Every structure is written in structure tokens, then in C-alpha cells.
Amino acid sequence: MADFKNHRFSVAPMMDWTDRHCRSLHRALSSRALLYTEMVTSGAVVHGDRQKLLGFDPVQHPVAVQLGGSDPAELAQAARIAEDFGYDEVNLNVGCPSDRVQSGRFGACLMREPALVAECMAAIKNAVKVPATVKCRIGVDDQDSEESLFGLVDACASAGISAFVVHARKAWLQGLSPKENRDIPPLDYELVYRLKRERPGLTIAINGGVPNVDAALEHLSNGVDGVMLGRAAYHEAGLLGEVDRRVFGMDVEDVDSFEAVERYRPYLARELAAGTHLAAMSRHMLGLFHGLPGARAWRRILTVEGVKPGAGLDVIDRALDAVRAALAARETATAPAA
DSSP states (O other), rough: OOOOTSSSSEEOTTTTTSSSHHHHHHHHOOOEEEEEEEEEEHHHHHOHHHHHHHHOGGOSSSSEEEEEEEEEHHHHHHHHHHHHOOEEEEEEEEEOOOOOHHHHHHHHGGGOHHHHHHHHHHHHHHHHHHOOOEEESBBBBTHHHHHHHHHHHHHHTTTTOOEEEEESSOOOOTTTTTTHTTSSSOOOHHHHHHHHHHHTTSSEEEEESOSSSHHHHHHHTTTOOOEOHHHHHTGGGGGGGHHHHHTOOOSSOOOHHHHHHHHEEEEEEEHHTTTOHHHHHHHHGGGTEEETTHHHHHHHHHHHHTTTTOOHHHHHHHHHHHHHHHHHHHHHHOOOOO
């Protein structure tokens, strides 16, 4: 088996999904995967409720903050604030295609302004001691993908940036919704592989359409330095339980979904005691038992009972009992006759 233990494996930042509760669940499944916050704008960090936006449980390390913005000075200030909060990396979003992002002049529309992105990254890099990285697309709209991607990367590399996460499809800012932008533009993995071959001194991680750990390992075997999983890691979170062993080569057993719930339980208990509603945390657990008997009952119990006032750990226990009962029924049904 190839040795990928020094490679990057990360879970993508996803708006309204990868909040602090989600990240604590993902950390229960993998000790090594790099976790990202949702994208937060530099203006919100500088002027808003910093604890609400940036606060996180120390168990989440290693964890990166993803910033959105296009003002170098403001991004530098936000990066310093994030570093003070303890983040291990500051990442600039140059890939999100939403209308709100475009109107604010950040996200994927910045693919058209590589010099500005490089200026922003230079400001961030000079403001912090932790790594400063870029997450981008291969281009937008009618741009030539090769010219767009290589131009942006080279501009940022000239500013001292050495690590990039590349979503291997274009963003169409006109005519496609953010949801459609995740699926319709074709993936061009070969272009990202070529970027790594032609810029061997840079750290290049690939993102987009990666469904599982097998696919991640295939990308790593093609020469890139890292892989970022997005929706697969959210909707089927249990697959992260394989990462420490299979990607990082750790001498550990995979973390199954039952073990993940037990590891997550102390966090749930602390947050419940602090007044957090169970549903705010349990919504991230819905896909834990994907593909197993009892998965539907698990989702139903968490969804229906988790939103009730006063819902607590007993709801989690009832949902676990439903999965165990379904697994036991399957074993009984498939057991050979005496």
C-alpha cells in the first residue's frame, strides 16, 4: 500500500453545515483530518460577535478558518483575530459561487482578479505565523481553465503562498445556482494533476466529487498532496472513521459509528448543559449509520424527537437502540438454521 501518511486530508468548509458542532463530531471519527470552519467574511470577524463566529472546542485541532473577502487590510486583521483564537491555518475562499458572495466581491468571482487575490494572500501571510492557503476553482464562466488556474496559483505563489486546495470544476456565475455549480460543470481532475506535476514545489490538494476514501486514495496515487471531501463526509460521516488508518497509516482500528457517538457524547452533554438545543447538534449525525439496518429509524428519531423542548441524551440512546435492534434482526434472519 502506498504511503500517504504525510499527505493532507481535509473536510471541506460548507455553509450552514460545518459549524462547531459538526466539526466536533468529525473529530470523533478522525484524529488527523484537517477540519474547516464555514466561510466567515472578514468584515463579520472584524466587526461582529467573534466568539459566536470563531469559538470552537479545543478538541477540534487541527482546524482551519476559512475567510471570505477582498480587502487586504481587513483580511489581515481578520486573520490575526483567527490566529489569536487558536486556528491552525487561515484559508481564503476563492471558489464559492453564491449570489451573496458575488455581490460582496469575494468567492469565485475573484478568479477573475488574480492580482488582487495575491495581494490579499500576501497581507494574510504577513499578518500570521500559521499557514495561509487558498481554496479556488479551476476558473469561472468562459475563462480558459488552464490560464485561469495557473495564473491564480502563480500570482499567489509569487506572494509567498505554497498551499492550494483546488475544486476541479469551473463555477458558472451566470445561469447556474450554487447547487447546480456543485454538479453540472464537468470535473477536470487531470488539470489539477498537471498543476502539481508542473508546480512540484507547491502543495496541491484536490476537491470536488470525491465520494469516499477509496476515491481519495486514488487521487493521492495520481500525485496530488492532499484530498478534500465535501458532502460525502457530511452525508455519510461514518466514512471518516477509516481515515486515520487508511490515509495516515496509523496503527489503529477504524472508528465505527457506535464508537463515534460515544466519543461525541461528552461534547453533547457539555453543550446541552450550556443551553444548546439537541437538534443543533444531532442534525449533523443523521448520516452516521448510512447504509446500515436501522438507519431510517435513527434519522427519524433524531429528527422528530430531537427538536422537542428539553430533548437530551435519552433521544440519542433511543435512536441507538433502534439501530441495534435492526442489526440484531438482520443477524437473526441471516443465521443458518440449527
